[in-house]
Amino acid sequence: MRTHARPWWQRALLTREMLTVLILVAAWVVASATVQGFDGPLTITYLVLDVAPVLLIALPMTLIIATGEIDLSVASVVGLSSVTFGLLHQAGADLWLALPASVLLGAVCGALNGALVAYGGLPSLAVTIGSLALYRGLAVGLLGTTAVTDFPENWTDGATEKLGESPWPAITLGLVLLIAVFAVLLHATPFGRNVLDIGRSSEAARFSGVDVKRTLLILFVLSGAVSALAGVYYTLRYGSARGDNATGLELQVVAAVLLGGVSIFGGRGAMHGVVAGVLLIGVLGSALRLEGVTVNVINIVIGTALVVSVVAPRIAGGLRVRRRSSAGHGS
């Protein structure tokens, strides 16, 4: 078998995901050596705090994109959950009640997306562009241009608190736990196998007994719930519940997922690549800002990295096919 022509460790290392991990390590090493202020402990603290919402939402997004679908309403769910959390607090509800209520609302938002996509048979791109506007409209409509800011200090401090004397924020533990849960879900369960099967061919998956509709619905519900959780974090970190919180975040999430090697056409993707993709965007932004590079140049650098990461495997794939066909057999 061709697939076993190399030892396992080479197969594990020479993947699209490891490429992102490698670039991340390279970017970190170069930045530490050349960028003044990058090797300080604050870098880690800010990096984790800044990427946390993107990282959270990227976890279910990875699974959705791996099925060949997309959820563009995530940032609007962040906004809506932020507003809900704020309004519940304003109305005097305990935050331990407001938190699950907000997450539940996110799950409902996701369920609406999922039902339209899975059972309505509508393209997720169209459905979630619609709900992007709908949920954002609700969020801004509910709170107007005002903000709820009087959250109890032990909650807002909790969002940015560090683990003892280390530079790592306490939320790192939660993030690692969720990464592990989603990694297991994608790579070590029948559900995860079904996700990738649907991405390869939805038809074939259905014929082999996968409940495609149910799987998609579950994914969108997960996406809504996790986005709402990110919304609560966002609210507490900035101490401000506003309807326009996290506007545009969906594009950062999709960019990070694609940079992490998940195919936009579905069928392939791995969690370690996505985590590296999220961190890579964070590290590049942090290093370039320290160098005083303006925000539009940072966008150009990250945009270029994204385009290269999407185009490169296609070119590589094309070249490999040509080489293989001219040589008559595998490389």
Add this chain to the structure above:
Amino acid sequence: MKLTSVLAAGTAAVLAVGLAACGSGGDGGDGGASGASGDVTMTMLPKNLGNPYFEASTAGAQEAAGELGATVEEVGPDTASPDSQVPFINTAAQQGVSALIVSANDPTAIGDALDEAKSAGTKVVTFDSDTEPQFRDLFVNQASAEGIADKQLELISDQIGGEGEIAILSASANATNQNAWIKLMEEKLASDYPDITLVETAYGDDDDQTSFDKTAALLQSHPDLKGIVSPTTVGIAAAARYVSTSEYKGKVAVTGLGTPNQMREYVEDGTVEAFALWNPNDLGYLATEAAAALVAGDITGAEGDTFEAGRLGEYTVGADGVVVLGEPFVFDKSNIDDFDF
């Protein structure tokens, strides 16, 4: 598969070189950022970049820095969303700059980040738009509410000859700033301008079309109206546009708070004689001088502290760590072309 690894190495190399190139490129500009500890380095963080108003304030900051021998670097997000300034505040803290001068997009969202920067030894000065007082050392306010109210009454009184009916075209009925100014104007009218009568306060909701329609309605329902005061940039521009093409042009005075770019054509065609706002260039200049005074230890931001602010003269810190730039600046035909914001 070999190709993949070549590609991997290639991409990594390209990115690494790119990063390093940016690195060496940036060193030229801000090499002093944390190099020599004696240097005063400041970061200017407006609400967003590409906004002519803030370009003017940054120019003022550069001018002050030039005189002080300090360096000011302007950074900022491309959108004025509540959290978008946080990464730049974080960066300033990492760089250990001497002072951060910021116009806050949100009074609380950037609070934690500013706290961190302060605990890293950076002095924090807000200008134009304040945070909650505990997050900064000083707030450089463009003008006091009294100053704004007084200046507008002075302008309208001059323009209508000190007597007659006037109306106010405000923003929305619950706009905090406008309501405070209007209240002060009403008090001052009663005490200092006995011959001027305020006949109506209309609300244009800071919407161009609504403000335009309300102007028309004001002029129809008050045939003896001699002037309109609009303490909002949207309102004054809409009112001037209506009056400029109506029979009232030259007969009914329009003044209030506006920006030179919006008002230029109405000043040139004679609809508007003069209007007020502050000078963002001076605002940036003063904020930088105040930051330098904090860094030098001349002031701590306590009430009653005084400092010398270059060409603007001496300033005193007021209650809550607020420094007021001064009276609003009056724009008219003679100076409007000096401004582009």
